Amino acid sequence: MIAARRARALDETKLLVIERAGRFFDTTMDGLPSLLGPEDVLVVNDAATLPASLKGRDARGAPIELRLLGELDGAWRAFVLGDGDWHTPTEFRPNARIAVGDVLSFDGLTARVAQRESDRLVRVRFDGDLYRTLYSVGRPVQYAHLEHELDLWTVQTAYATRPWAVEMPSAGRPLQWKHLLALRARGVKVCALTHAAGLSSSGEAALDAKLPLRERYDIPLETARAVQQARGRVVAVGTSVVRALESAASDDGSVRPGEGSTELVLSPRHRPKVVDGLLSGLHDETASHFSLLGAFVSTALLRDAYAHADRAGYASHELGDVCLIY
Amino acid sequence: MEIPMTKNILITGASRGLGRALALAAADRGMNVALVARREAPLEDVAAAVRARGRKAIALAHDVADKHTVYPLVGRAVAALGPIDVLVNNASTLGPWGEAKPPRPMPILLDTACEDLEAVLQTNVVGPFRLTKAVLGAMVLRGSGAVVNITSDAAVSAYPAWGPYGSSKAALDQLGRIWAEELQGTGVHVWSIDPGEMDTAMHAAAIPNADRSALQRPEDVASRILADVERRLA
Numbered sequence: 001m002i003a004a005r006r007a008r009a010l011d012e013t014k015l016l017v018i019e020r021a022g023r024f025f026d027t028t029m030d031g032l033p034s035l036l037g038p039e040d041v042l043v044v045n046d047a048a049t050l051p052a053s054l055k056g057r058d059a060r061g062a063p064i065e066l067r068l069l070g071e072l073d074g075a076w077r078a079f080v081l082g083d084g085d086w087h088t089p090t091e092f093r094p095n096a097r098i099a100v101g102d103v104l105s106f107d108g109l110t111a112r113v114a115q116r117e118s119d120r121l122v123r124v125r126f127d128g129d130l131y132r133t134l135y136s137v138g139r140p141v142q143y144a145h146l147e148h149e150l151d152l153w154t155v156q157t158a159y160a161t162r163p164w165a166v167e168m169p170s171a172g173r174p175l176q177w178k179h180l181l182a183l184r185a186r187g188v189k190v191c192a193l194t195h196a197a198g199l200s201s202s203g204e205a206a207l208d209a210k211l212p213l214r215e216r217y218d219i220p221l222e223t224a225r226a227v228q229q230a231r232g233r234v235v236a237v238g239t240s241v242v243r244a245l246e247s248a249a250s251d252d253g254s255v256r257p258g259e260g261s262t263e264l265v266l267s268p269r270h271r272p273k274v275v276d277g278l279l280s281g282l283h284d285e286t287a288s289h290f291s292l293l294g295a296f297v298s299t300a301l302l303r304d305a306y307a308h309a310d311r312a313g314y315a316s317h318e319l320g321d322v323c324l325i326y
Numbered sequence: 327m328e329i330p331m332t333k334n335i336l337i338t339g340a341s342r343g344l345g346r347a348l349a350l351a352a353a354d355r356g357m358n359v360a361l362v363a364r365r366e367a368p369l370e371d372v373a374a375a376v377r378a379r380g381r382k383a384i385a386l387a388h389d390v391a392d393k394h395t396v397y398p399l400v401g402r403a404v405a406a407l408g409p410i411d412v413l414v415n416n417a418s419t420l421g422p423w424g425e426a427k428p429p430r431p432m433p434i435l436l437d438t439a440c441e442d443l444e445a446v447l448q449t450n451v452v453g454p455f456r457l458t459k460a461v462l463g464a465m466v467l468r469g470s471g472a473v474v475n476i477t478s479d480a481a482v483s484a485y486p487a488w489g490p491y492g493s494s495k496a497a498l499d500q501l502g503r504i505w506a507e508e509l510q511g512t513g514v515h516v517w518s519i520d521p522g523e524m525d526t527a528m529h530a531a532a533i534p535n536a537d538r539s540a541l542q543r544p545e546d547v548a549s550r551i552l553a554d555v556e557r558r559l560a
Binding site for chain 1: 400402
């Protein structure tokens with residue numbers, strides 16, 4: 001599949017439906033409401049996307065870019081890159097020269113390097129009003145496959161709430177309110193959890209192999225109950241929702257509400273406890289992506305469906321087309 | 327028993343007049359307040375007064391007419407307080423004549439520059455529309471919320487020299503009515519309130535010779551508005 005150079009217009013988003021029973025077919029997002037019914041539950045990730053890329057200077061004054069990953073115990077984990085911008089794929093960006101104790105400078109803010117986990121992965125402690133600086137000089141993490149820079153409003157879902165995501169929970173991007181209201185009118189329960197969706201690529205192979213890192217989530221009581229008591233299918237919008245629900249679920253199908261964090265990696269070995277299907281972007285046919293979806297459908301069916309998507313002109317990667325596996 | 331969560335209110339034009347009065351009245355009613363206005367110093371004063379009442383406050387110096395500012399200001403508000411339960415679109419401009427020091431008389435439409443009409447529409451209509459969009463989806467997902475648009479009788483009566491302001495408030499009114507129709511059954515309320523004439527700097531800029539003693543106090547209007555909000559959210 002080709003990664004489209006422009007974000008797919010929302011009304012033109014194609015939807016590839018892959019049924020776990022073994023067949024697949026084409027439709028569009030407007031067709032989604034008719035696929036679900038009164039006993040089904042749709043769970044979205046309502047995290048707003050932060051402008052998580054901060055340009056600044058290292059301790060010697062050289063330009064750096066910090067891409068925030070998530071907060072834990074007052075320190076932020078982040079990828080740090082040397083000079084350059086999003087037009088250059090991350091794997092070709094130079095490393096920054098960073099040592100523990102260094103103070104990095106940003107507009108109105110500094111960050112002390114508390115830990116250096118690799119050439120690109122650090123933990124920092126900020127001094128100053130982080131959100132004020134992020135929202136005045138930060139930029140949303142961009143995608144090298146797109147030809148235009150994305151504005152902050154373009155990378156928000158239609159229901160974005162708490163600014164926890166450092167990269168857009170992009171499976172939810174094509175979900176417009178006409179779809180959500182139509183789903184509710186059909187009796188589908190639409191509910192939310194918040195998951196700090198993390199970065200998808202660091203440009204460092206060893207680091208990328210470890211993704212996703214530990215990410216926090218918060219499942220409201222109402223959502224936990226809806227999932228637990230669902231008589232129909234539970235469909236997650238995005239892998240972040242799958243990971244949060246499956247991490248909070250017990251073998252008996254109960255779901256623990258409240259805050260938590262997860263390092264869960266989905267694979268064909270994972271037998272879903274509460275999630276029956278998911279809406280997802282169409283990413284690279286890499287081992288990790290197929291492994292992730294392989295928790296729900298066979299790799300053979302996925303390959304057939306993806307080959308069809310390729311022939312049918314589906315756009316892969318973030319802000320492209322989507323698939324529904326259920 | 328679930329304990330009621332503290333409600334968070336975001337008020338634009340919060341540094342003075344009705345906006346300031348709404349902020350203090352909201353704090354008295356137990357709400358946390360996100361305050362938006364263009365100038366930071368008077369806004370921080372109001373934020374301090376909210377905190378003195380035991381509530382959380384964040385002062386956000388942003389211009390609602392600037393499209394680049396909307397998601398940043400909402401992001402900062404939610405990061406500080408949590409999801410927004412009530413939005414009050416109060417910030418508005420009479421036009422450049424009202425912002426001048428001293429304010430100039432408002433012109434008739436034939437003497438109004440097209441760019442000045444556009445600027446009034448940006449602040450009074452498009453800005454509130456963008457801000458509403460930025461918080462409304464979250465409210466509809468939660469099944470609860472309120473958006474109050476502060477309007478004016480200039481939206482319904484044809485007052486000469488009130489063309490840009492009056493037409494912008496008429497547009498804001500109608501947007502609000504259509505929002506309300508589209509959101510039937512979602513638990514989210516959108517409505518307009520005409521506060522009537524109040525003793526504020528904006529009123530003085532528009533009608534310098536008014537008898538100030540005959541005007542309402544913004545504090546009294548603010549209390550009525552918040553009582554209306556609480557009733558609809560109950």
